[in-house]
Amino acid sequence: xxxxxxxxxxxxxxxxxxxxxxxxxxxxxxxxxxxxxxxxxxxxxxxxxxxxxxxxxxxxxxxxxxxxxxxxxxxxxxxxxxxxxxxxxxxxxxxxxxxxxxxxxxxxxxxxxxxxxxxxxxxxxxxxxxxxxxxxxxxxxxxxxxxxxxxxxxxxxxxxxxxxxxxxxxxxxxxxxxxxxxxxxxxxxxxxxxxxxxxxxxxxxxxxxxxxxxxxxxxxxxxxxxxxxxxxxxxxxxxxxxxxxxxxxxxxxxxxxxxxxxxxxxxxxxxxxxxxxxxxxxxxxxxxxxxxxxxxxxxxxxxxxxxxxxxxxxxxxxxxxxxxxxxxxxxxxxxxxxxxxxxxxxxxxxxxxxxxxxxxxxxxxxxxxxxxxxxxxxxxxxxxxxxxxxxxxxxxxxxxxxxxxxxxxxxxxxxxxxxxxxxxxxxxxxxxxxxxxxxxxxxxxxxxxxxxxxxxxxxxxxxxxxxxxxxxxxxxxxxxxxxxxxxxxxxxxxxxxxxxxxxxxxxxxxxx
Amino acid sequence: xxxxxxxxxxxxxxxxxxxxxxxxxxxxxxxxxxxxxxxxxxxxxxxxxxxxxxxxxxxxxxxxxxxxxxxxxxxxxxxxxxxxxxxxxxxxxxxxxxxxxxxxxxxxxxxxxxxxxxxxxxxxxxxxxxxxxxxxxxxxxxx
Numbered sequence: 106x107x108x109x110x111x112x113x114x115x116x117x118x119x120x121x122x123x124x125x126x127x128x129x130x131x132x133x134x135x136x137x138x139x140x141x142x143x144x145x146x147x148x149x150x151x152x153x154x155x156x157x158x159x160x161x162x163x164x165x166x167x168x169x170x171x172x173x174x175x176x177x178x179x180x181x182x183x184x185x186x187x188x189x190x191x192x193x194x195x196x197x198x199x200x201x202x203x204x205x206x207x208x209x210x211x212x213x214x215x216x217x218x219x220x221x222x223x224x225x226x227x228x229x230x231x232x233x234x235x236x237x238x239x240x241x242x243x244x245x246x247x248x249x250x251x252x253x254x255x256x257x258x259x260x261x262x263x264x265x266x267x268x269x270x271x272x273x274x275x276x277x278x279x280x281x282x283x284x285x286x287x288x289x290x291x292x293x294x295x296x297x298x299x300x301x302x303x304x305x306x307x308x309x310x311x312x313x314x315x316x317x318x319x320x321x322x323x324x325x326x327x328x329x330x331x332x333x334x335x336x337x338x339x340x341x342x343x344x345x346x347x348x349x350x351x352x353x354x355x356x357x358x359x360x361x362x363x364x365x366x367x368x369x370x371x372x373x374x375x376x377x378x379x380x381x382x383x384x385x386x387x388x389x390x391x392x393x394x395x396x397x398x399x400x401x402x403x404x405x406x407x408x409x410x411x412x413x414x415x416x417x418x419x420x421x422x423x424x425x426x427x428x429x430x431x432x433x434x435x436x437x438x439x440x441x442x443x444x445x446x447x448x449x450x451x452x453x454x455x456x457x458x459x460x461x462x463x464x465x466x467x468x469x470x471x472x473x474x475x476x477x478x479x480x481x482x483x484x485x486x487x488x489x490x491x492x493x494x495x496x497x498x499x500x501x502x503x504x505x506x507x508x509x510x511x512x513x514x515x516x517x518x519x520x521x522x523x524x525x526x527x528x529x530x531x532x533x534x535x536x537x538x539x540x541x542x543x544x545x546x547x548x549x550x551x552x553x554x555x556x557x558x559x560x561x562x563x564x565x566x567x568x569x570x571x572x573x574x575x576x577x578x579x580x581x582x583x584x585x586x587x588x589x590x591x592x593x594x595x596x597x598x599x600x601x602x603x604x605x606x607x608x609x610x611x612x613x614x615x616x617x
Numbered sequence: 618x619x620x621x622x623x624x625x626x627x628x629x630x631x632x633x634x635x636x637x638x639x640x641x642x643x644x645x646x647x648x649x650x651x652x653x654x655x656x657x658x659x660x661x662x663x664x665x666x667x668x669x670x671x672x673x674x675x676x677x678x679x680x681x682x683x684x685x686x687x688x689x690x691x692x693x694x695x696x697x698x699x700x701x702x703x704x705x706x707x708x709x710x711x712x713x714x715x716x717x718x719x720x721x722x723x724x725x726x727x728x729x730x731x732x733x734x735x736x737x738x739x740x741x742x743x744x745x746x747x748x749x750x751x752x753x754x755x756x757x758x759x760x
Contacts, residue, residue, distance in 0.1 A: 159749045503717075530696075
């Protein structure tokens with residue numbers, strides 16, 4: 106019962122006043138970020154990274170703050186889905202389908218509280234799944250040598266577009282672009298500068314935090330400027346919230362749905378390249394198949410609200426499994442969390458569990474605590490968050506832009522980094538116009554160097570033989586999954602994506 | 618059409634990247650792979666995916682009218698000026714002006730513009746500098 110002892114230690118770490126305060130702050134900010142259309146979980150976490158650094162937080166407290174934001178955003182997305190029929194973030198898209206019809210029937214309060222409970226159930230079981238599955242994955246990962254790691258990185262990139270990708274060429278383009286950017290700077294193994302063009306600022310390489318904040322936050326500001334979309338979506342169409350508890354009969358009716366959706370969502374989250382959007386999509390579709398006998402789905406069926414919410418919150422927890430156990434994130438937000446860990450000089454992966462158990466278990470305990478806090482915040486206080494929806498983008502977006510600038514300037518203190526960030530903002534805007542996914546770029550800049558190091562180490566160990574890359578059964582399996590994962594979306598991808606996007610997609614190519 | 622131009626641009630980028638990779642000076646102490654191999658692999662993937670984009674373009678993206686593009690260009694200029702002038706005029710003034718500009722362009726009224734600009738600037742100054750002690754750019758007046 107090692108696990109429970111470690112979990113106990115984790116609670117000892119998480120239950121300090123500072124960490125509890127950070128978790129509460131993170132939950133609160135995260136819910137707001139999730140609720141506001143235009144600010145998704147990856148944006149929210151990216152903007153708050155500098156805050157974590159400026160507060161001088163250590164690794165565990167920073168992670169507690171930022172994963173609380175992550176979980177919070179998953180809760181928050183449902184609020185605008187239900188009240189306004191506009192998803193606060195992409196995973197909440199499916200919640201519009203039944204949530205908004207419920208609200209129009211005068212059941213807004215019931216829909217909000219039921220989805221809050223569903224979110225809680227999903228996140229709760231996913232955190233248990235994380236506890237049970239991550240250590241098993243670590244055992245496998247400990248068998249990995251450099252060649253297997255190289256194959257694993259390739260797998261992460263090739264499957265990142267996922268089954269929801271519309272254009273695999275663009276995913277590959279984005280991954281190559283990110284990897285190419287990571288190569289800038291002095292080569293760690295031989296000490297020669299690469300792609301620096303004599304610019305001294307580039308010798309250390311590009312700071313990936315600068316890239317993340319530019320690509321995610323600034324490009325969002327440009328999108329709003331382009332559409333001159335300055336007034337709040339909520340203006341003049343506020344629905345009455347009403348009672349804030351779901352009737353027992355509704356809870357009873359939706360319990361099996363929540364449990365099934367949690368399991369499905371968790372699986373979708375663990376798989377590389379799937380993420381929370383797919384989690385909520387799969388949960389909704391499966392539930393519709395299973396229990397929609399009277400054709401009430403899409404007309405305000407409570408089960409249609411519970412399924413996607415349990416699914417996307419479970420997927421959020423599931424996505425943490427590969428990030429912590431393998432060091433390879435499967436979604437946008439976990440990629441941003443990986444960036445945080447790397448900036449704090451902590452390398453996720455199998456050794457994290459033995460070298461920094463306090464970080465892992467402190468984080469997991471914090472997830473449990475955050476989840477209870479979110480339940481408390483999201484049911485009685487949901488009225489407060491609905492008020493937040495009234496903040497118009499013409500006030501919000503300048504704040505987002507300025508906090509991004511301040512954060513990056515605060516970390517580096519140089520105008521050069523600000524210029525690089527503006528460059529990434531423009532790049533992000535152009536790429537979103539072309540429907541090129543941004544997450545592979547982030548992942549490429551994050552993992553590029555360690556991917557190259559593993560390649561070079563593997564080949565050097567084998568005296569320059571490139572076939573060493575496919576020499577072990579383990580690496581052959583990884584390559585096979587990678588290739589299938591890349592080709593499968595070419596066959597089924599368009600269909601799934603089209604169905605996921607039948608409902609208004611205002612988020613461009615930003616995924617969770 | 619846009620996608621084809623984008624793909625051609627990607628191809629040019631891949632070619633340029635290859636040349637830059639070939640120009641990397643090798644050190645006499647190198648491992649079996651060397652510093653050039655991986656960048657060249659990346660350039661090949663970049664080139665192949667660009668080629669695929671050229672050959673099978675997606676439907677045309679929705680481009681904004683020229684006036685909107687000018688709007689974005691103006692915002693970029695303001696941000697560049699902000700980055701350059703930040704150390705000169707100090708955080709509070711630069712931030713108030715830049716956030717005010719963005720608020721104005723997003724459709725705020727005159728009073729709302731001033732309030733957003735000053736509010737954002739002072740708010741960030743208080744939270745990040747006075748409470749968390751982050752070093753912000755100091756201007757001639759010390760803030």
